[in-house]
Amino acid sequence: MKKGILLVNLGSPESPSPKDVKKYLGEFLMDERVIDIPFLARTALVKGIILKTRPKASAAAYQKIWWDEGSPLIVLSERLQKKIQNEVEYPVALAMRYGSMTIKKGLQELVDKGVTEVLLFPLYPQFAMATTETITVLAEELRKEFFPSLKIESVPAFYNKPDYIEVLSNSIKKHLEGKKYDHVLFSYHGVPERHIRKSDITKSHCKIDKSCCSTPSKAHEFCYRHQCMEVTRLVGEKLQFTEGEFSTSFQSRLGFDPWLLPYTDRTIERLGKNGVKNMAIITPAFVSDCLETLEEIAMEGQEIFHEMGGENYTTVPCLNDDDEFVELLSKWINTWAESPVETN
Incomplete structure (x- = not known):
């Protein structure tokens, strides 16, 4: 079996414009694991109230922190992915739970490289319904529908390692x-x-x-x-x-x-x-x-x-693409590739 890694982070609007922020917030907030109330109530809250007021304010906030290269979260995640790829011999793809860099695209990228076994790596130290769980649940749904022969293992919370x-x-x-x-x-x-x-x-x-x-x-x-x-x-x-x-x-x-x-x-x-x-x-x-x-x-x-x-x-900045962090994630990935049982 050929192994590959899919790093997954939260996501970002395509731009800091109110239109793109509204689209992003709509996808994010309609996730049943983010706002975990019945669908009709969630729709009324998100589409009837939040998306009529919040996108403009959120767009103004994004404009304050937006980089020339794009969304900081996306840019930093891409830097992390590239550094890890330089440290491991297995294909490393990057996806976002929300936005255009979808998990489906990430899985497809790996499958196109011949990968048959994926280490799904949510980039969250702690477990939460609205982060880790929504990633693993969606990945499994996509596997069943589009990649039935693909094997996926998920990295558990690593907060206390x-x-x-x-x-x-x-x-x-x-x-x-x-x-x-x-x-x-x-x-x-x-x-x-x-x-x-x-x-x-x-x-x-x-x-x-x-x-x-x-x-x-x-x-x-x-x-x-x-x-x-x-x-x-x-x-x-x-x-x-x-x-x-x-x-x-x-x-x-x-x-x-x-x-x-x-x-x-x-x-x-x-x-x-x-x-x-x-x-x-x-x-x-x-x-x-x-x-x-x-x-x-x-x-x-x-x-x-x-x-x-x-x-x-x-x-204090997040770990971002800190060299020690890159070395650690690369070590965990290599350990999984060599002996999957030990990483779980």
Whole structure:
């Protein structure tokens, strides 16, 4: 069997124009694993309300961070893919869950190269319904319909793998070197609380309180909140942050349902009000810088912090195409190719 790798990231509009942003948001928000309410209600919410107001504002945000080469997330993902391809002997393709760089195109690219066994690699350290799960489910649907003879294996969440924590910690340490900071905030993309409960395979463990994420359970295999908290804890230990010097928050909420707490914008506001003058912020739910990191965190977050009296605000880049990260992913890919059982 000839093996190949499909890296999959979130996606991006074709351009920062309101028209292209509206098209992208429509596909993204109509995903039943992103807004997990009945189809008719989701359609009314997305097409009847959100797409009539949000595209213009989102387009303005994209315009602030758009690069000459295109969408930062796409450009950075392409750089990562090319670097990995230089390190492995197997075909490496890149796809996006939403937008024109579809998973179907990515699978077809590999099949056209003679690939019969694919390692599906969602570029998300933590598992979530709206990220990892929607990728693996769609890939399986496409396999059944268009590539029935293709074998697909998926990379599970790698949030707590020691070598990943090592690479992430090294990157953070490098970018914080020489910078002033009284507090380090780990900001993760938010999800509705109901997503956590839906992903609980025990159907009883997740209470979304201060205890369940630190109490051992099979539920943690698919618990986004636990996995985020673990990254913060493991990196904090690795970098020897002291208690009270670092914390966790969640960003990018949508709608009025309860989302994971505490919220990043309110946490930044609180830290500034409480006298923190120098803060650093890290976004470990993303491996590639994107709208949420470059605009929401780096720009909006800094504005909030300064308004609250803060002085020095440092944003740590995502791993992007960091050489250590490339080396790590390439090692995992080669291990899978040589002995698939060991990578799972």
